[in-house]
Amino acid sequence: MKKILITEEQVALLDNKNIIMLPNHIIKVIDNRNHSLGEHPSFPPDEEEKFEKKILNKTFIELKNKINEIDIDEKDIKTELNNLLLECQSLEENIKDELENICYKFVDKLFTITNDDNIKINCHLDNNIESKSIYKNDINNNFEFNDIEHINYINEQIYKRRLLNALIEGISNEYLNKFEYYVTDIFKLKPKLPELYNKIITLYEYYLFINKENDDIKLGFNDVIIDNNSNNIIIESKGKIFPFLLYETIKGIFQLISLHxxxxNKNEIQYILSKSDLEEFNRWDKLLGIPLWNIISNEFNTEIKNEYYIPYYYMELISKEPKDFHNLLKEVFANTINGKDTLNELLHDIKIELDLENFNEVIKNKNKDFNINDYFFN
Structure with missing residues (x-):
């Protein structure tokens, strides 16, 4: 079968003409907004096509080009992906300790969170990736609202949490692409691994689009585990292969930040999590989170486009009240002048005020203000 690559200029032309190339089952979900973000208050007004359709279309076309370069038929992608995972695991088998150490050092270098005695990070390569999270609930039907205003407030919080979950997927993907921090070390261990990782990631991301079932190939997980006898926190991450271990470790760090x-209020927290942190949302969080975060990240000016600033920016973002949070991101996603100016003012203030060496101190102070045990275990 002949493969046709689409140039960047052609992608832009398709984008400008609103020519949608997404799979039909993806289009149907978007049209009905039956995805994890739903009719989200942070989405800008729809134009000729729904906002999500436009941002996903560009991502899909770029991935399709990569798949064409690999030269594989779509119907064979899942089988090839599973075969490559087995090959990769075989190559990693005797160097698991070294790879886990590379993951740990990456996190330590960028966040220095590992200096905090109250926060431990356990990252392991493992086939057993069942989550043991103790703070996520599937359903909470016993929650009672005070009044209509309270209902609206909680719904705004749920939408905020859902969008943050998606943005964490995009943030984790951005850090995963900081190859300069780890690729040399991995190449020294097994020269074949970096190229193999890249191929697996491409197949996996494309499979998320073409798979007609609302499921996901589980390649990793993370848990934020809270000791109910102290304020000690364990970020536990597992991945079947290194890229997904690193990805999940980064996610765990930002999930910890998201608690703030x-x-x-304990009951409100549990209800919000029960409506936001659902396994069925994982696939669409990944699909939407990467292009949504790219929109935000692309607005960072060159002076502050630096991976060290992302945690601080994220902390400022989550600290906003839901209405302010949604209004800001609606402007940013709509690409308005106001959105750009507000975002860069926020980032500029962060650059001036924060000491990059004290990320762990920032987290520690926030943990003191927000005693997690008070809200989850009393």
């Missing part, structure tokens, strides 16, 4: 964006 929740309201200060």
């Amino acid at each position: 964006g929740l309201p200060m």
Whole structure:
């Protein structure tokens, strides 16, 4: 079968003409907004096509080009992906300790969170990736609202949490692409691995689009585990292969930060998590989170486009009240002048005020203000 690559200029032309190339089952979900973000208050007004359709279309075309370069038929992608995973695991088998150490050092270099005695990070390559999270609930039907205003407030919090979950997927993907921090070390261990990782990631991301079932190939997980006898926190991450271990470790760190964006009420927290942190949302969080975060990240000016600033920016973002949070991101996603100016003012203030060496101190102080045990275990 002849493969046709689409140039960047052609992608832009398709984008300008609103020519949609997404799979039909993806289009149907978007049209009905039956995805994890739903009718989201942070989405800008729809134009000729729904906002999600436009941002996903560009991502899909770029991935399709990569798949064409690999030269594989779509119907064979899942089989090839599984075969490559087995090959990769075989290559990693005797160097698991070294790879886990590379993951740990990456996190330590960028966040220095590992200096905090109250926060531990356990990252392991493992085939057993069942989550043991103790703070996520599937359903909470016993929650009672005070009044209509309270209902609206909680719904705004749920939408905020859902969008943050998606953005974490995009942030984790951005860090995963910081190859300069780890690719040399991995190449020294097994020269074949970096190229193999790249192929697996491409196949996996494309499979998320073409798979007609609302499921996901589980390649990793993370849990934020809270000791109910102290304020000690364990970020536990597992991945079947290195890229997904690193990805999940980054996600765990930002999930920890996200706890500080929740309201200060145990029952409200549990209800919000029960409506937001659902396994069925994982696939669409990944699909939407990467292009949504790219929109935000692309607005960073060159002076502050630096991976060290992302955690600080994220903390500022989650600290906003839901209405302010949604209004800001609606402007940013709509690519308005106001959105650009507000975002860069926020980032400029962060650059001036924060000491990059004290990320762990920032987290520690926030943990003191937000005693997690008070809200999850009392």
